[in-house]
Amino acid sequence: MRDVGYITEAAYDTLIQSALNLDPSQDQKKVAPYFTEYIRLQLNKLQDSLDVNVYEDGLRVYTTLDSRIQHFMESQNTMQYLMITPLFWVLHLTRTILLSCIIFIILPLLLLLALVGWVKILILLYFMEVCWKQLRI
Numbered sequence: 001m002r003d004v005g006y007i008t009e010a011a012y013d014t015l016i017q018s019a020l021n022l023d024p025s026q027d028q029k030k031v032a033p034y035f036t037e038y039i040r041l042q043l044n045k046l047q048d049s050l051d052v053n054v055y056e057d058g059l060r061v062y063t064t065l066d067s068r069i070q071h072f073m074e075s076q077n078t079m080q081y082l083m084i085t086p087l088f089w090v091l092h093l094t095r096t097i098l099l100s101c102i103i104f105i106i107l108p109l110l111l112l113l114a115l116v117g118w119v120k121i122l123i124l125l126y127f128m129e130v131c132w133k134q135l136r137i
Contacts, residue, residue: 031071035065039063
């Protein structure tokens with residue numbers, strides 16, 4: 001601004017000495033920061049071909065983003081999330097309980113039945129062997 005005559009040299013010296021009082025937490029409160037970051041990156045790519053400096057030439061950038069609609073959509077997204085979350089947990093817990101039943105109740109029972117079946121077969125083989133020995137004597 002000093003170079004093009006908008007402010008005097010004295011005003012420039014005074015302003016250059018003053019603190020900016022920037023608050024980085026304000027960046028988190030911006031509407032659609034991902035969109036603005038995308039626009040910034042696109043402008044950085046174009047600045048050489050446009051022969052401008054994006055940060056120093058005082059450009060005004062107009063986009064199709066309507067902050068009112070963006071805020072409304074983000075609030076609706078939050079409402080949907082709050083409505084869907086309990087349903088998710090109900091389904092997740094139901095699935096977890098069913099899997100737990102299969103793993104800790106049904107599979108051990110099947111294993112036990114299989115072992116009992118093998119025990120029956122072993123007992124039957126033992127009696128057959130005893131009977132065979134009795135027949136041979």
